Amino acid sequence: MSITASEISSHLVLGGARSGKSSYAERLVTRFPAPYIYLATAEVSDEEMRERVLKHQEHRGAEWQTIETPLDLTGTLRDLRLLKRAVLLDCLTLWLSNLLLHGNSMNHETHIDELCSCIQTLNYPLVIVSNEVGTGIVPENALARRFRDLAGFANQRIAALCSSVTLVVAGIPLKLK
C-alpha cells in the first residue's frame, strides 16, 4: 500500500528524558502503511553507541529502514519525497545539538526556518520527536543555555506548523493540538 493524500500530516511528539516519547511516536508511524523510514539524528561516535543503535534497529524490525542524518536534516527530508513513506524523525533536539557543536556558520535560526519551510512541502506523514528541556533551573553552562533557548524556539516553531502536537508524560500521551 502507498501513502494517500489524506495521510499526509505532521505530528510533533514532545517529552522529557525517558518519557516514552519515542515509543509513542513509533506507534504513530506504524498506523501508516509499511515500510517506514527511521531518520536518526544521533551521531554514532563509538562502538558502544553503534551497538545500541543496532539493538534499536533490531527491535524496530525489518519494516523499518534507518537513515542517519546528523546535520543535513532538511536535505534528507526533501529527498525522502521520492520514497513517499511514513517517516519518524528521532530527534529534533539532537539535530539542534549537532548544529551547535558542528554546524556551519549559517545562523541556527536560519536552519530552523529552512526546516520549517521544508516540512510544509512534504508529501508523506512525518512524526517528529523532540525533547522538552526548558523546565529545570537555568543551566550554569553557557552552551547549555544556548541549546535550551534554541530547543525551545525550535519546538515553538515546529509546533505551530504541525497538524498535531502531543506531550508524553510517563508514557501517557497528552494531546496539545
Added chain:
Amino acid sequence: MSITASEISSHLVLGGARSGKSSYAERLVTRFPAPYIYLATAEVSDEEMRERVLKHQEHRGAEWQTIETPLDLTGTLRDLRLLKRAVLLDCLTLWLSNLLLHGNSMNHETHIDELCSCIQTLNYPLVIVSNEVGTGIVPENALARRFRDLAGFANQRIAALCSSVTLVVAGIPLKLK
C-alpha cells in the same frame, strides 16, 4: 475605553524557558481595552540588556507603557489601582530571584503572602508570567535549590488565587484552571 468590573481577573501563565509563555500572556492582555501596562521585573544591569529591553518595548508598540519593578512588586501593583489598566507582569520568577539576591531581611514567604493579599484587591485585569523550574534534576547549587523551592511555592500560592491558570508548552496553551 476603560476596564469594566466584569473584566477584573487574574491569570497565571506558566511555562519553561522559551516556551512562548510571554507571547501568549501578551495576547491575553491585548484582549482588554488599550493602553496596557508592562511590569518588568528584570534588573537592567548592562548595556546589552538595555538594548534587548528597548527592542522588546519597540516590538510591543506604543499602546504599552513599561514600568520596571525589580523588588517592590507589591507596592507597584497596589499603586496601579489608580490607573486601572490591564497589566502584564513579566515575570514572577525573576522577582523571586531578585528577592533572593538583593531582598531585605523580610522572610521570602512573607513577601509572597503580601503579594497574594494585594492581588486579591486589584481593580484591573492582571496576567502573571512565571517559569516552571521544578521538573529537572535537583540542582547541585544550594541557592538554585532555594530558588526552585521558592518558585514552586509561589506558583502554587498564586495559582490557587488566580481565576485562570494556563501552562504553555511549545507555544501551545494548556488550560489548567
Added chain:
Amino acid sequence: MSITASEISSHLVLGGARSGKSSYAERLVTRFPAPYIYLATAEVSDEEMRERVLKHQEHRGAEWQTIETPLDLTGTLRDLRLLKRAVLLDCLTLWLSNLLLHGNSMNHETHIDELCSCIQTLNYPLVIVSNEVGTGIVPENALARRFRDLAGFANQRIAALCSSVTLVVAGIPLKLK
C-alpha cells in the same frame, strides 16, 4: 470502616519539586476510610531532617501511621496487605535514589519489575507520589543522568499499571489517565 473491594486502586501522582504533588496525594488518600498509612522512603540522616519529618507527621495528624521504608519498599507493600488500609507512598523517586546509592547488586530494573508485580497484587488503595525529573537539560553528572533515566523508566512502568495517573502543576491536578 474498612476498605471495600471497589476501593482497591492505584494512583500515580507526578509533579516537579514543590508542585503540590504530596498535598494532592494526601487529599486522595483521605477520601478512603481512616486510618491511613504514610510510607516514607526518605532516609532520616541527621537531626534537621528528623525535625522536618516530625513536623510533617504532626501536620498529617493522628489518623496517619508512618512507616519508613528506604530500601525494601516491595516487601513493605506486600506486608501491608495484612492491614488493608489506604497507603500513601511518598515518594518513588527517593526510593530509586536510595537504590542507586545503597542498593544491593540486583539490577535496578529488576527491583522495578518486582515492585510492579507486587502493586498488581495489593488489596488496598495505593497512592504513589513521584517526581518528574526529565524535562531539564541533560545533567553533567553521570550519576544524575543514571537517576534521571531510572526515574523516567520507573514512572512509565508504574503509570502503565496504575488505574489513574495525575500530573500536578502549581498545585493543580491534570488528569493524564
